[in-house]
Amino acid sequence: MIEIWLKGFWGLVLGFVVARIGFVDYTEVHNMFLLADFRMFLSFAFGVSLVVVYFLLVSNFQVTQTSTVTPGTIPGAMLFGAGWALTGGCPAVIMLQLSHGYMGAVLTLVGVSIGMIAYRQVHGRYFNWNAASCEA
Amino acid sequence: MAETLYWTWWQGGLGLAFVAIGYHLTLGKTFGFSGMWERILYKRETENLADASSLAEDEDAFMAAMLAATEAAMAEDEVAPGGEQLTAADPAEPAAAATGWWSNLAFAIAVFLGGLAAAVSTDAVQLNLLPGPVYKGFFGDGLAALLILLVGGVMIGFGTRMGGGCTSGHGLNGCGRLQIACMVATASFFGAGIAVSWMLEVLL
Numbered sequence: 001m002i003e004i005w006l007k008g009f010w011g012l013v014l015g016f017v018v019a020r021i022g023f024v025d026y027t028e029v030h031n032m033f034l035l036a037d038f039r040m041f042l043s044f045a046f047g048v049s050l051v052v053v054y055f056l057l058v059s060n061f062q063v064t065q066t067s068t069v070t071p072g073t074i075p076g077a078m079l080f081g082a083g084w085a086l087t088g089g090c091p092a093v094i095m096l097q098l099s100h101g102y103m104g105a106v107l108t109l110v111g112v113s114i115g116m117i118a119y120r121q122v123h124g125r126y127f128n129w130n131a132a133s134c135e136a
Numbered sequence: 137m138a139e140t141l142y143w144t145w146w147q148g149g150l151g152l153a154f155v156a157i158g159y160h161l162t163l164g165k166t167f168g169f170s171g172m173w174e175r176i177l178y179k180r181e182t183e184n185l186a187d188a189s190s191l192a193e194d195e196d197a198f199m200a201a202m203l204a205a206t207e208a209a210m211a212e213d214e215v216a217p218g219g220e221q222l223t224a225a226d227p228a229e230p231a232a233a234a235t236g237w238w239s240n241l242a243f244a245i246a247v248f249l250g251g252l253a254a255a256v257s258t259d260a261v262q263l264n265l266l267p268g269p270v271y272k273g274f275f276g277d278g279l280a281a282l283l284i285l286l287v288g289g290v291m292i293g294f295g296t297r298m299g300g301g302c303t304s305g306h307g308l309n310g311c312g313r314l315q316i317a318c319m320v321a322t323a324s325f326f327g328a329g330i331a332v333s334w335m336l337e338v339l340l
Contacts, residue, residue, distance in 0.1 A: 047150070113177055116173070
């Protein structure tokens with residue numbers, strides 16, 4: 001039960017933070033990708049570097065590789081990046097687009113769900129590598 | 137212009153790090169939104185996984201469950217293909233399994249609510265179909281614009297599963313843990329995003 005509340009709390013913070021950075025704004029995302037405005041890139045890089053410091057400290061500077069590069073890593077991530085640039089939404093940002101009243105994001109969310117289910121079908125049949133996840 | 141509307145780079149960075157570090161400190165793991173969304177879609181599987189991990193701690197129960205699952209699977213095979221599959225009656229679901237699925241849903245809904253709080257506090261709530269004038273500039277405001285949202289969504293869903301994560305999992309947490317696969321993926325999706333945005337700018 002406590003897990004629900006904790007995840008709910010961090011989801012709330014994540015949604016607020018990511019929206020206030022501007023990832024919900026198609027124009028901002030587009031300008032980020034055009035390298036016309038480095039503010040969001042810098043936000044991201046600064047956030048990541050703080051997280052790096054944290055994980056180095058808690059792991060006593062021992063970095064173990066738990067996430068593996070598969071043949072799907074680069075093409076999959078590129079396909080996602082292309083979809084992000086087209087729609088302005090990465091998976092969490094789609095929720096934010098909805099919260100900001102962009103109702104078309106319902107279609108993006110439906111698309112994401114279709115894509116995930118389709119990948120399940122394709123992976124088992126055609127790809128012989130183990131599915132990898134970034135989560136730990 | 138943007139500086140007055142949105143947080144500065146260091147405010148944003150602090151915010152992102154606060155979530156990633158706080159999540160790990162309180163829950164002992166990292167998050168990835170696309171993975172969570174997939175688990176929301178596959179409710180039964182998520183519950184079975186949670187069952188399995190709780191069973192794994194008790195070897196006898198684990199073996200018993202494996203035996204039961206094998207028997208159930210063999211019983212299913214005996215049913216004619218296409219016919220109704222007989223599934224063993226579900227045992228009472230342990231609370232932990234149900235929590236796993238609901239907690240992911242809670243996270244997704246909370247992201248929406250957090251965004252809503254941001255929108256309300258900045259007076260940005262406005263019902264629109266499409267994401268802004270730049271988007272309309274590229275794709276118009278007709279059927280094509282809606283179709284791009286759907287197709288782009290399929291690319292995001294398929295791509296995140298094929299690549300094993302999205303901006304939050306690979307980008308924030310994975311790069312934060314200095315995982316090579318996550319850094320490769322992050323470089324790939326930002327690279328592709330840059331390429332596609334430039335193509336939009338030049339071609340449309």
